[in-house]
Amino acid sequence: MLQACISNSEDQLRKVEKRRLLLRALAPMAGRKVIQGDVLKTELPYFDICVANIPYQICSPLTFKLLNHQPPFRAAIIMFQREFAMRLVAQPGDKLYCRLTVNTQLHARIFHLLKVRRNNFRPPPKVDSSVVRIEPRKPCIEVKQEEWDGFLRIGFNRKNKTLGSIFRQKNVITLLEKNYRTVQALKLSQEDLLNETDTKMDFSSFGDDQGMEMDDDDDEMEVEDGEADEVQSEFNDKVLGVLKEGDFEDKRSSKLSRQEFLYLLSLFNKAAYHFYNVFPLFKSILFL
Numbered sequence: 210m211l212q213a214c215i216s217n218s219e220d221q222l223r224k225v226e227k228r229r230l231l232l233r234a235l236a237p238m239a240g241r242k243v244i245q246g247d248v249l250k251t252e253l254p255y256f257d258i259c260v261a262n263i264p265y266q267i268c269s270p271l272t273f274k275l276l277n278h279q280p281p282f283r284a285a286i287i288m289f290q291r292e293f294a295m296r297l298v299a300q301p302g303d304k305l306y307c308r309l310t311v312n313t314q315l316h317a318r319i320f321h322l323l324k325v326r327r328n329n330f331r332p333p334p335k336v337d338s339s340v341v342r343i344e345p346r347k348p349c350i351e352v353k354q355e356e357w358d359g360f361l362r363i364g365f366n367r368k369n370k371t372l373g374s375i376f377r378q379k380n381v382i383t384l385l386e387k388n389y390r391t392v393q394a395l396k397l398s399q400e401d402l403l404n405e406t407d408t409k410m411d412f413s414s415f416g417d418d419q420g421m422e423m424d425d426d427d428d429e430m431e432v433e434d435g436e437a438d439e440v441q442s443e444f445n446d447k448v449l450g451v452l453k454e455g456d457f458e459d460k461r462s463s464k465l466s467r468q469e470f471l472y473l474l475s476l477f478n479k480a481a482y483h484f485y486n487v488f489p490l491f492k493s494i495l496f497l
């Protein structure tokens with residue numbers, strides 16, 4: 210059939226070659242189901258490999274959807290906007306190292322495969338691209354995702370400030386103290402709080418603001434609107450004691466590895482300091 214199409218015309222030869230390559234690429238798909246739909250809204254079936262050239266506005270939600278997928282797949286090879294890709298593969302100390310980096314690298318190993326320059330496309334888009342390989346960690350790391358997210362938000366609030374300075378901020382201490390008092394009032398154990406380990410990542414909080422917004426400022430994002438005054442109280446001294454215990458007071462989030470973040474969070478939790486709003490838990494216990 211294909212042979213019959215062959216002609217001397219260079220254009221047609223190119224078309225035939227394209228078609229031959231396409232048929233070869235699709236051969237393993239024979240008998241497979243094709244699902245048509247919005248990838249973000251579609252429940253994905255079991256899959257082993259994901260290969261995708263995606264519109265860049267869905268970089269963050271798609272990445273987190275894939276990382277939440279169970280059972281974990283073998284690998285995803287995806288082309289991302291260059292800067293997003295460099296954030297995924299950044300290492301402590303790199304300019305692009307951020308909350309997105311730590312969060313994704315907690316759940317997956319990420320490799321930069323190749324750069325694709327804008328001029329490789331016709332017409333050229335406005336940005337360069339990179340192809341990366343994402344391999345979910347197996348077994349997956351068990352964390353309470355809300356706790357981890359809350360902790361990283363605070364840590365990367367001013368990623369180049371020392372943790373000592375961040376954990377003197379009024380809004381940070383107020384959050385920790387409120388949670389601490391709730392936990393104490395209910396005499397909740399570590400197990401009560403962390404038992405329902407929720408490894409699911411809430412990618413809704415990782416809008417493209419988190420994934421792509423990049424400025425020259427140190428600031429990642431605010432914990433919440435409002436003042437960031439420093440406080441000095443007995444409670445604050447105790448919180449700083451946790452930082453000192455792990456030798457973290459003079460360290461900066463921009464240079465901490467994910468293992469160090471995990472360790473520091475474990476020290477805080479051991480001392481009953483929590484970073485997510487425990488109040489709903491309090492309410493659910495009251496209304497049992």
Ligand SMILES: C[S@@+](CC[C@H](N)C(=O)[O-])C[C@H]1O[C@@H](n2cnc3c(N)ncnc32)[C@H](O)[C@@H]1O
Nearest residue numbers: 245246247248249250251261262263264265267
């Ligand atoms: C960058 S193009 C890649 C096209 C083609 N796969 C290729 O590699 O040449 C991205 C494609 O994803 C489709 N797309 C955009 N948003 C999508 C979504 N939420 N779910 C599924 N496909 C989407 C677009 O219609 C477009 O065809």
